[in-house]
Each structure stands twice: as structure tokens, then as C-alpha cells.
Amino acid sequence: MGNFNLAPPQASENAVWHDAVFYTLTALTVAFTLLVGFLVIFFAIRYRQGSKVNRQRPVYEHLLLELTWTVIPLILGVIMFVVGAKLFVDLRTPPKDSMEIYVVGKQWMWQIQHPTNGVRENNTLHVPIGKPVKLIMISQDVTHAFYIPAFRVQYHVVPGRYTDVWFTPSKTGTYPIYCGMYCGTQHSEMTGQVVVMEQAEFAEWLDNGGNDVQPSDLITAGHDLFKKLNCGSCHGVNDTIQGPTLQGLYGKMRKFENGGSKVADDAYIRESIVRPYEHIVSGYGREMGAYDDRPEEDILRLTAYIKSLGTGNPTGKTIDENEPHKGSTPAPRSHENPIATGAISHELKAGKK
């Protein structure tokens, strides 16, 4: 409960005003509710049937009292209206010099593109501190709502029409993005984060093409995906207990647990990722989960990357993110390849099942 907050941090210039209006309205509402409630109860008790109070001269009119309870709330109401209306109009009027960023909402993710150099990011939005940012938004399917509580902004993201929302970040850090409009099964998972950076840092980030820039070639994209999906935790530079190496796999003859064999071509690699249990490599078990929920595009990328590690290793790439599960049996070196000695299948069968 240590970091339980009643309200999100105020990370945009408008958040301060938003909260001022919100809390003032809340305080006024509570104050008047208490005042009226108190008077109701007080008079109900004082003038209850049979109480011995003086009822000789009832008051039917009292101009000063009536003016007081009319004019004071009127003034307060007008002040709140003017401040609230100004805030509302400001919020709907992005400054002319705003930095523009495009946002596409779709079930169930946010795709973001920076127009200056086309940097794209998914579910992450990098913005500089102290500069007005205008998001131009549209939906690819149903109505969503782009919501950043720390900035106190939310606006509809509608199919077939551009909408916009703007803010000036005032505090560096990472804050959540939510979808604020129910949009189907995984609506609650349609989240992301906005990263507020120092201006210089942001300029550098943008110049470097962003962290999540989509690589244009398949192999690099496949390599990124390989890292992201943690394939390297089982597939390293050498065969290990966790899994066979994919180095030089393409075009190699594979032997299977059930006795069959096959040349590792594109189709085999695809099948090994999507339905790994179809052909279990000799010496291993059904350790690998099926990646059958990935789009074909991803499988293509992974296949291209694995091919690039192929016989002869034309790109000179090696799998570098090989970090077999920490705390498990240390990875055997290739010169003592347990598959060659047949040791691994015993170990696997004895230890893992």
C-alpha cells in the first residue's frame, strides 16, 4: 500500500488547473451539502411537534437573508463557470506551434508515428518536456478513447474521423496510457506508456530513430523479435540442455526422436516455431511452447533471421543474447556436446519429466 495514491501525478501544465477546478468544486459541494444538511436537521429537531420554542412571530420574508443565499452561490458559480469554461476551451485549442504526433487506435493497441522522421512506436509515446504536443488520432476499427490520467486528458478516437488532444508535459517520467472507452474483449489490456524526456534527450532519441523503430529488413526485424520473445533463453550459440543451437541450422539434416529425419528448410523452420511438437529434435523433449498465435509476418521474420545464421553463416551474425536460464544446469560446451554422447536425453528424461 506504500505507493497507493488517490490521484495520479500532475505531469502536464493543464493538470494543475484541472485539479484546482476539480478540488474546488468538490470542496464547495461538500461545504454546501454540510451547511444545508446541518440546517435541515437543526430546524427539524428545534421545531419538532410539541417542542417548547417560541412560534409567536414566524418570518415570512427576509430580503437580506435571501440576497445573501442567492448572491454568494451565484458569485461562486460564475467564478467556477468562467474558470471551467476557459480550461475547457484551452483544452480543445492546441497552440499553433504544437508538435504533432499521429496515433492510430485499434483492437487492442496504440500505434504511434512521429511525422518528422517517421519513427514508429507501439503502445509507447515519447514526448519532450515543456513543449505543447498535439496528438492527431483515428481508429482503425471501433471507438476508443486515448487517456493519460497523469496529464488529465482523454479524448475519443473514432473510426473515419481525425480527433485531437493536446498537452504540455511538465514532469519527466513514465506514465500510463489507457483506453477510456470499452472496445471489446481485451479493452482493459489496451494500455501503454508515455515517456516524458528532457528536450535534448528527446531530440537525440528522435534522431536515432527511436527505441522501437521498425527495422526495414527482415533479418534485423527477426533478430529483434528473437530477442523480444526470449528465444535466446533456450537457443544459444551452442547446443544446451534448454535447446539446440540454431547456428547453421538451415540446410542441415535433422534427426527426430521418433526416428525420422528431414532437411531444415524454410517450411521446417516455420513448423518448428508454430508446431514444435510435430518433429522433436533427437535428444530433446517437448520443451518448446508453440508460437502459433504469432502473425505470419513475425514467423517470416524469425525464419529469415534463423536462415541468416545458416550454414556458412553469410552475415557473420552469431546469437549474442544466449543466456540460458540462470540457476539451471550450466550450458555444456560444444566439444562436450551431450547430444553427441547421448547423455542429454537421459538427463532430460530423468530430470525434466
Ligand SMILES: [Cu+2]
Ligand atoms: Cu480501446
